[in-house]
Amino acid sequence: MRVRHTAAACTAAVLSLTLAACGGGDDTASPVPSEEVQEFPADSTMAQFADAGKIKVGTKFDQPLFGLKGLSGDPEGFDVEVAKLVAGKLGIEEDGIEFIESISKNRQDFLKNGTVDFIVATYTINAERDTEVDFAGPVVVAGQGILVKEGNPEGIEAAEDLNGKTVCSQEGSTSAKNITSMFPEATLKLLGGYAECADAMRDGTDGIVAVSTDDLILAGIAANNEGDFEVLDATFTEEPYGIGLPEGQEDFCEFVNEVIADAYENGELQKIFDETIGAVVERELEQPEPYGCDT
C-alpha cells in the first residue's frame, strides 16, 4: 500500500498545482495512480477488476516508443504507460498488471477469448474491427506518412507522387493495405519490419525510394538514423489509436473514455507522451473526438 500513499500525496499536487510539479518529486517514469480510487457500482466491469486487483493488458513488445520489451524484461513505451494509467484509475497497482504480447494479427482474438482484458497496442480504430471488438478512445491520432532519404532525392511532394514509385511497408499491416488501395500505381514491397524497410531504402534495394507507415513510427526511425532519412509533411490517412475492449462492456468503455479525457485535461497524457515518444517527436497533443461506446 506504499504506492497508495505516494498516490495520495501526488493527488494533492495534481489537483492544486500541475502534473509537472508531481513528476518532479517522483523519479520513476511511470505515472502513479493519481486519484483515490473511486467507488464503482457493484455489478460493473470496473468493480470486478478493482476487486480482483489485477488485470491482463495486451500490448506490443516490439514497437519502439509504444510498446517495446527490452532487456529489462518489462515492456516500455507510450501504450504501456497509458495501460498503467487506466489500471491505476481502477485502483490496480503496477504489480497487478500482467502485460501480454499482442501482435496485430491476434488482437481481435485475444479480446474475444478473454486472453486479455483490454489492449493498448497502436490499435487503429476502424469500422470493420468495431464489429468484433469495442474501442475506447482514440488516445492519439497518428497519420500514415512517408519516409524518404535525406534531401528527398525523388522529389516526392505529396502522397500522390507515390504512384509509379516503389514503396516499402510491413508485411500484413494496415499501412501496406492503404498503399495498395490508395496508390494502385505504386509498387509495394513488403518486409518484416519498418527498420528493415528503411535499411533497404538506404541501399536502394529493388528500387525502394519510400517507406510508409504511421508518422510517429517513421519519426522514430528517422531519429534513430540521424541524417539519413526525413519524414515528409504529407500524411494521407488518420489513424486513431484506440484502446481495444471486448464487446459488450459499455460501462468500462465509458470509464476508459473518462480516464482519457481527464488525462488530457490535467496534462497527464501529454507528460506520458513527452516521456516516451517525445524523445524523438515533439508534439502538442489535442484530445481527439471520442469514437463512442454505443455499438
Added chain:
Amino acid sequence: MEAVVDNLDLLLEGFLRTLTLTALAATGALCLGTLVAAMRVSPLLPLRWAGTCYVESVRNTPLTVVFALAVFGLPKAGLGLTFFQFALLALTLYTGTFVAEAVRSGVNSVAPGQSEAARTLGMSFPQTLGLVILPQAFRNVIPPLASVFIALLKNSSIASAFGVAEATSRMGSLIEDNPSAVLWLLAAVALGYVVLALAASLLFSRLERSLAVAR
C-alpha cells in the same frame, strides 16, 4: 470462407510465385549440390576443403539469417539485386548444402569395386564420377532428395518477410484485410502447401520406381 473464395486469384498468384521460387531454387541447388558433392569426394585437397567449408558454414546457419545476410548484407557490399533474386540466391545456397550431403552419401553407397573397375579401364576422375558413380548414386538418394526439396518448398515461405509476395506473404495481407477469416485463410494456405508437397512426393516416388534396379 468467402474471404478465401473471393481472393482465390491473389492466393493462386502467391502460390505461383512460391512454385517459381521453389523450382528455380531446386534446380540451382541440385546443380550446386552435385558440384559440391563432387568436390568433397575429389582427390584434390583444396577442393575437398572448399566444399567442406561451404557446407559446414551455410548448413549450420539458420535460413532466416542467410536471408538477412543476402538481403541486407550484399547490397552493402555493392551487389544490388531484386528481392526475388536475393531470395533465390539465399534458398539455393542453403538448400545446396543439403543436396550436397545427400548426394555425397549416395556416392559413398556405391560399391568401391565400381570406381576401381572404372579406373582400371583408364577413366579419369571426372569420367569415373560422371559416367559410373553419380548415375548410381542419384538412384540411391532420391528419397532423401525428395525430403530436401519438400523442405525447400516450405522454407520458401521465409521469403515473405524479405520482400517476395509469395503465398505466405499474400496470406498475411489477406488476414489484415479480413481479420474475421483468419482460420479459413490459414487453413487454405496450409492446404495449398500440402497439395504442392504431396505432388512433389508423388513425382519423386514415380522417379524412384522408374529408376529402380534389381540387385
